[in-house]
Amino acid sequence: MPNDTRTLTSQGGRTDRACIHPMPLPIAGWAVAVAAVSAVVTYLAGNTQFAPGACSRLEAHAGSFLVGQDLALRLATDAICDHLDDPNPARPLILSAHGPPGVGKSLFHLLAAQALYSKNPSEAMKCPGHDCAGYKVMYGMDYVASERAEQQGLLRSALIDHVRRTPEALIVVEEYDKLDCGMRGFFRQFLENGAVGNVTLNKAIILLESNLGYLQLLGLLKASRSRAEVTAEQAQRVLKDLIFERWERQACEDRTDTLKMVGLVDIFLPFFPLEASHLRALFEARLERRSQALAQAGVGRLAWDAAVLDFLISHVEFDGAYPLEGAKEVAVVLTKTVSRPVRRWAEEQQRRQAPASTGKGEGTDVPHCALQVVKPLGRPRQLVCA
Numbered sequence: 001m002p003n004d005t006r007t008l009t010s011q012g013g014r015t016d017r018a019c020i021h022p023m024p025l026p027i028a029g030w031a032v033a034v035a036a037v038s039a040v041v042t043y044l045a046g047n048t049q050f051a052p053g054a055c056s057r058l059e060a061h062a063g064s065f066l067v068g069q070d071l072a073l074r075l076a077t078d079a080i081c082d083h084l085d086d087p088n089p090a091r092p093l094i095l096s097a098h099g100p101p102g103v104g105k106s107l108f109h110l111l112a113a114q115a116l117y118s119k120n121p122s123e124a125m126k127c128p129g130h131d132c133a134g135y136k137v138m139y140g141m142d143y144v145a146s147e148r149a150e151q152q153g154l155l156r157s158a159l160i161d162h163v164r165r166t167p168e169a170l171i172v173v174e175e176y177d178k179l180d181c182g183m184r185g186f187f188r189q190f191l192e193n194g195a196v197g198n199v200t201l202n203k204a205i206i207l208l209e210s211n212l213g214y215l216q217l218l219g220l221l222k223a224s225r226s227r228a229e230v231t232a233e234q235a236q237r238v239l240k241d242l243i244f245e246r247w248e249r250q251a252c253e254d255r256t257d258t259l260k261m262v263g264l265v266d267i268f269l270p271f272f273p274l275e276a277s278h279l280r281a282l283f284e285a286r287l288e289r290r291s292q293a294l295a296q297a298g299v300g301r302l303a304w305d306a307a308v309l310d311f312l313i314s315h316v317e318f319d320g321a322y323p324l325e326g327a328k329e330v331a332v333v334l335t336k337t338v339s340r341p342v343r344r345w346a347e348e349q350q351r352r353q354a355p356a357s358t359g360k361g362e363g364t365d366v367p368h369c370a371l372q373v374v375k376p377l378g379r380p381r382q383l384v385c386a
């Protein structure tokens with residue numbers, strides 16, 4: 001969640017400008033110049049269209065990073081695939097992601113953007129940015145009254161501008177439950193008509209993100225033996241009812257329009273609270289990635305056992321069975337516990353290996369940092385490289 005929710009910001013759809021100085025040119029020169037300028041413009045515009053094959057990439061790409069959110073991922077993939085299959089959709093696709101903080105809602109739309117805008121999605125892509133020029137993330141719906149009109153104006157023009165430039169847009173509205181009546185009215189018309197002026201929204205995918213629904217999703221989890229048992233229908237029902245009830249209470253518009261607005265959402269995506277097993281998988285994946293990076297650098301490999309993973313999980317704050325901040329603490333815990341001993345060990349290996357120029361990190365004698373939990377006297381428990 002953004003730190004300062006009173007500031008409207010957006011990312012993506014960068015508007016780079018080329019500076020062109022007029023010069024007399026012969027006709028052929030003009031043709032070359034026009035082609036060159038349009039090539040520059042195309043290049044600067046970045047990936048503005050959904051790349052062919054997006055549907056088949058989406059679930060595999062997102063699924064390789066996102067843990068514990070199989071239902072949301074399945075629902076989102078099916079809806080996006082159907083939308084992409086339609087050459088002339090009558091409306092934009094509208095998804096509404098719900099769940100507690102840190103459980104992968106924003107990670108999901110980032111991964112979706114990578115898979116939508118590139119045939120070779122990767123973490124290295126500039127998204128939002130040049131590699132995902134159609135991807136726009138909007139924050140800051142909770143501004144103070146005195147700034148309201150100005151902020152609404154900015155948001156409207158940013159949105160219209162973005163869709164004009166990139167009709168195949170992935171637009172995310174974070175914390176959309178905090179929209180005030182004015183903005184909600186604007187969104188309702190925008191989404192309902194699929195157009196503003198001559199700008200059409202029909203090819204776009206809109207993802208609304210909100211923390212609403214946490215208790216309802218927790219209720220569903222507790223009432224079933226496992227998260228795999230919760231059905232799409234159950235999740236849709238509780239989330240849709242909740243949003244309708246919340247908006248009706250706010251009384252921004254008459255009941256029919258509230259119904260229409262809620263009805264515009266094609267799919268409600270349930271992002272469940274994560275559990276210790278998910279954190280374990282995430283810690284393991286990150287250690288594995290560090291190990292691969294060390295191997296690639298010719299330094300060596302990391303090794304660890306279950307006690308190390310238990311140790312890492314013990315640093316995360318839980319409320320009963322659920323980590324309070326989802327997976328947000330994973331990176332911080334690794335920084336606090338793993339980074340220093342591994343860095344020291346890597347430096348030591350590099351010092352030792354310095355005279356040798358070949359075969360580093362390869363073969364049977366690959367150096368290993370075996371992470372171990374120790375409890376030196378008078379100090380808190382810590383990890384060391386043994």
Ligand SMILES: Nc1ncnc2c1ncn2[C@@H]1O[C@H](COP(=O)(O)OP(=O)(O)OP(=O)(O)O)[C@@H](O)[C@H]1O
Nearest residue numbers: 001065066067100101102103104105106107327328
């Ligand atoms: N399900 C998950 N699988 C893998 N990593 C996750 C998952 N959930 C969270 N993370 C990690 O935690 C970080 C924060 O997650 P994310 O930003 O997606 O949370 P969020 O659900 O959007 O929370 P908020 O409601 O605060 O916006 C991510 O960058 C990612 O590293």
Ligand SMILES: [Mg+2]
Nearest residue numbers: 001105106209
């Ligand atoms: Mg988020």
